[in-house]
Amino acid sequence: MMSTSPQCRWDVKKKGGEAIMMLSFDKHLEDEIVKKLTEVQDILSVRLIDL
Numbered sequence: 001m002m003s004t005s006p007q008c009r010w011d012v013k014k015k016g017g018e019a020i021m022m023l024s025f026d027k028h029l030e031d032e033i034v035k036k037l038t039e040v041q042d043i044l045s046v047r048l049i050d051l
Contacts, residue, residue, distance in 0.1 A: 007026045008024070008025040008026070008033070009023070009024040010022065010023050010024070
């Protein structure tokens with residue numbers, strides 16, 4: 001599954017029992033995106049990895 005927009009691009013791949021979502025986004029959106037992912041971290045078992 002893949003999406004592209006001018007501001008945020010994402011791709012989801014399954015690996016074993018996990019779904020891995022790669023996000024690429026404009027720098028000015030970083031704080032907002034990290035805040036939203038942190039809010040759902042416990043529910044979705046989100047791990048944030050900065051590449």
